[in-house]
Amino acid sequence: MSEKIRVLLAKPGLDGHDRGIKVIATAFRDAGFEVIYTGLRQTPEMIVNAAIQEDVDAVGVSILSGAHMTLFPAIKRLLVDRKAGHIILFGGGIIPEEDVKALEAQGIDKLFTPGATTEETVAFVRKAVAGRKDNEKIM
């Protein structure tokens, strides 16, 4: 019946700047998504554990601390290790262009930098999720 898109939004590490992720959470909510917001100071393990339990379609991570080259690959690796590599991983933050390229090459689906609009972000996730297909038989 309903095919609600579920998105987990999280902030990893010791970064308390959560204004951005709250704006994003509100934008996704207003676009009709179910947003699971985990709050601050999450480890990659906590984020991936929550993503699996909540059976989300996408995980969005906000990093403003400069630790993006460590945290994004760590989250991606854990998702793959736990057979949840199908979950879209996107993020945002103050990330230099060469780092964006490097991370996207490592399988992070999309990174948004300052100036990106909420509409772009929502449209990206909607499209990315629609492109997937779940072939596993339930019973």
Next chain:
Amino acid sequence: MTVLDKFLAGDQSALARIISFIEDREDGYQDLLARLYPKAGTAVRVGFTGPPGAGKSSLVNCLTKLLHSRGKRVSIIAVDPSSPFTGGALLGDRIRLTDLPMDGTIYVRSMATRGSSGGLAAATNNVAIALDAFGFDYILIETVGVGQVELDIVDTCDAVVVTLVPESGDAIQALKAGLMEIADIFAVNKADRPGSKNIIAALEMMLDIKSHKSEWKYPVVPTEAINNKNIDVLFDKIDAFIEYSVRTGYFENHRREQIKKKIISILQYRLNELVKDRLTGMADLDGMVLEIYNGQSDPYTVSDRLFEMSRVK
């Protein structure tokens, strides 16, 4: 290997997928539930309800850690509201549920109400069946922040904890119908704040009248979730209620009553769908609307006619 096979082997990813399948009412979800029902029935379900911001999630968090320390497997269903305007939802209960152990014995699922107005989602009950069948000892179910009349939790749980705060009101509020009637246990959270003695006294007076008619002495437990204070007392009361409930037969009667209501609600849902189906096939519905609009008929007469025409034969 199907998702159900993995579920039966104890895989939490498969549990998560199965819950979505049930929640989204995907084709065949009834058949799936038919497979799960026989495996369910052993988990104890405890409901937490009360006004927004009373500390339901924080109490559930403390209680989960306590149960975990005693070797219990615990699952949590945390419900938050869907927007009636966009269908979107912000599910924020996990903010209070962060430092739970990740050893595979705890499972947390956030649910949006998706149009239900009783404090839970329509699928919460079915999701609890899945969690029960998966093998959890406890299912803790947390409603949206409620007012006085969102009481679906009663039909979903074995014990209900109503969570209040010192600011929740005076003796007259405590006497009102609705929320105050459904508690098996009261928790007055944030009990370190001024006014907690007053509300506890008001509740105890109300409960004193109620307890005359019942063997169960309704407890009021002052708690401070933020300081992890009195959580063991709260659990002892929940445990005592379940024990009392099983011993007196209330537990079984209540569950049977819940099953009866569940059957009725499934029938109502199917009849609803049937009525919608038949109505869309009736070309003269707009004509009847016009008759009413022009003052030549009324909605009751028209409904009688439609009912006759669409009667299930």
